[in-house]
Amino acid sequence: MAFIFPGGILSQLYLGILFGAFCFQTMTVSGGPNPDSMLESGATVINHSMILVQRLEALLVQGNGSDVTLRVQTLHSDEVKVIAAHALVLSLQSEVFEGLLHSRNSSSLTLREPMDCAAVFDKFIRYLYCGEIAVQLEQAIPLHKLASKYRVTALQTGLSLYMTQHLASDSTNGHVVSWYHYAMQTGDVALRDSCLQFLSWNLSSVFHSGEWGSVSDDLLLSLLQRSDLILQSELELFEALEAWIGQNQPGGLTIENSLRAVRYAMISPQQLFRLQKQSPVLLKYHESVRDLLYMAFQFHSASPLQLAKYFDVNCSLFTPRNYLSAAWGSPWIINNPTRDDRSTSFQTQLGPSGHDASKKVTWNALFSPRWLPVSLRPVYTEHGAIQAARSDNGHPRIIVTPATSSADFAGVSFQKTVIVAARQQGKVVVRHVYNFHQSTEETGDFLAEADLQKRASEYLIDSSLYMHIVVKPIYHSLIKAKK
CATH class of the missing domain: 1.25.40.420 (Serine Threonine Protein Phosphatase 5, Tetratricopeptide repeat)
Incomplete structure (x- = not known):
C-alpha cells in the first residue's frame, strides 16, 4: 500500500515515527542502545524519544493531519465513538489495520466491537501511538481481546504478563x-x-x-x-x-x-x-x-494395614490434600530469618484413619538460613587452620523429621509440605509450596530464589518468614490387595 506523506512538520513527524520504530527495535534486540552500530566510537547519544512520544500523543488528541476517521460502533447499541487517526501509525503497529485501511473505499473506517472493548478502544489506540498503557483489573480482558483481534503482539504479551502478576490484587467481585x-x-x-x-x-x-x-x-x-x-x-x-x-x-x-x-x-x-x-x-x-x-x-x-489387604489404599479417596487444621501440621513464623538457625516442634495425627486418631507423631523442624552441603563446609587443614567456605554459597534449608520412630509407621509414608506466604498487592497469599516426599534430603530448591537479606523481599512479611508445615500421611499397601 502506498502512502502519501503530507508536507511540512507532519512529514518530519512521520519520518520521526519510522526512525523511532527502528531505534526501539534495535534497543530491544540488543538489550540497550548500541552506539557502535549507529555512531562513531566514543560518540554520545542524545535521546529525545520522550519528546517524540509526547508529540505523537498530541497528534492523536488534536487530530492534526488525520487521514482516517475510526467509527467504533458498540454492538447491540446506537453508541458510536469517533476517533481521528493516522493510517501510517495504525498500519505500522497492526497488520490487521493495514489490511482494513488498504481495502476501505472512504476516509472513514467502521469498526464494530462488544461493549467492554468499545469502552477501552480509545485507550487501545493511544497505545499504538505512545507505546504505553495504564491498565485496571476490569480492563485487562477487553484490552487483550483488542490486542488479539488486531494482532498487536507486544500488547498481548504485556497484558498476559500483567494478569499473571496481578492475581492477588483486590477487586470487588474477584477477577x-x-x-x-x-x-x-x-x-x-x-x-x-x-x-x-x-x-x-x-x-x-x-x-x-x-x-x-x-x-x-x-x-x-x-x-x-x-x-x-x-x-x-x-x-x-x-x-x-x-x-x-x-x-x-x-x-x-x-x-x-x-x-x-x-x-x-x-x-x-x-x-x-x-x-x-x-x-x-x-x-x-x-x-x-x-x-x-x-x-x-x-x-x-479398620486398621489401614487390614484395609490394604482387600482395597487399594493408594486411590485419591484416601489421599489427603494440604489441610491447615491443627491435626495436620503447624504454622511457623520466623522473625529475622537470616539471623541464625531456628527450630520448633509440633504434633500431628499418625494418619487420617479414625483407627489412628489417638496416635500422635511429634515432629522436629530445623530452619537454617545458610545451609551448606558437605563439599562446601569449613574444614581443618593439617596446620590446624580453617578453610572457610564462602558465605554466599549457603542457601535456606528446612528439615522436618519425626522425634521418635514407631512400629505404627509401617505401611505409612509421610509427605511434608511447606507453604510460604507473602504479601502481594497488599494481600497475604501463598507465595510458594515445597513438597518433600518422605526424605527431607530432597529439599534442594527450598527458597532457592528468595533473597531473605532484603527487607523488602517478596518472600517476607514485615521482615518475617511466614510458613505452614503440613505433614500428609499416605497409606501404602504392604501386600497385594485381594480381589
Whole structure:
C-alpha cells in the first residue's frame, strides 16, 4: 500500500515515527542502545524519544493531519465513538489495520466491537501511538481481546504478563476466575495454569469471596480433582461445594460428579454422620455417593494395614490434600530469618484413619538460613587452620523429621509440605509450596530464589518468614490387595 506523506512538520513527524520504530527495535534486540552500530566510537547519544512520544500523543488528541476517521460502533447499541487517526501509525503497529485501511473505499473506517472493548478502544489506540498503557483489573480482558483481534503482539504479551502478576490484587467481585475462563477460551496455557495454581493455593479465601459462585462446572471439577488444594479441611470443601450447588443449580450429572470428587475418608465419622442427616444435597444424592461413604466408614473403623489387604489404599479417596487444621501440621513464623538457625516442634495425627486418631507423631523442624552441603563446609587443614567456605554459597534449608520412630509407621509414608506466604498487592497469599516426599534430603530448591537479606523481599512479611508445615500421611499397601 502506498502512502502519501503530507508536507511540512507532519512529514518530519512521520519520518520521526519510522526512525523511532527502528531505534526501539534495535534497543530491544540488543538489550540497550548500541552506539557502535549507529555512531562513531566514543560518540554520545542524545535521546529525545520522550519528546517524540509526547508529540505523537498530541497528534492523536488534536487530530492534526488525520487521514482516517475510526467509527467504533458498540454492538447491540446506537453508541458510536469517533476517533481521528493516522493510517501510517495504525498500519505500522497492526497488520490487521493495514489490511482494513488498504481495502476501505472512504476516509472513514467502521469498526464494530462488544461493549467492554468499545469502552477501552480509545485507550487501545493511544497505545499504538505512545507505546504505553495504564491498565485496571476490569480492563485487562477487553484490552487483550483488542490486542488479539488486531494482532498487536507486544500488547498481548504485556497484558498476559500483567494478569499473571496481578492475581492477588483486590477487586470487588474477584477477577481470577474470569481470567481463567478467558485463558481457556483463548488457549493461553501460561495464564490458565497461573490462575489454576493461584485458586488451588488460596482456595479458602476464594470460598469466602464473591467469585466462588462464578466458578464454571469444568473449573469446579478441575479443582476438586487436585491433591495440592490448600484449605482448612475436607469438610470446608464439602460445605463450599454445597453452597456452590445451591447458588448455581447445575445439572444432576455435574452435582453427582462433584460430590464423588469429595474425599469423604478425610472427614471424621462424627462429621459424616451429621452430613448424612443434615446436608440437603447429600440427602438428595445419597445414592450417588453411597459406595464412597461406605468405604469412608470402613476406612475409619479398620486398621489401614487390614484395609490394604482387600482395597487399594493408594486411590485419591484416601489421599489427603494440604489441610491447615491443627491435626495436620503447624504454622511457623520466623522473625529475622537470616539471623541464625531456628527450630520448633509440633504434633500431628499418625494418619487420617479414625483407627489412628489417638496416635500422635511429634515432629522436629530445623530452619537454617545458610545451609551448606558437605563439599562446601569449613574444614581443618593439617596446620590446624580453617578453610572457610564462602558465605554466599549457603542457601535456606528446612528439615522436618519425626522425634521418635514407631512400629505404627509401617505401611505409612509421610509427605511434608511447606507453604510460604507473602504479601502481594497488599494481600497475604501463598507465595510458594515445597513438597518433600518422605526424605527431607530432597529439599534442594527450598527458597532457592528468595533473597531473605532484603527487607523488602517478596518472600517476607514485615521482615518475617511466614510458613505452614503440613505433614500428609499416605497409606501404602504392604501386600497385594485381594480381589
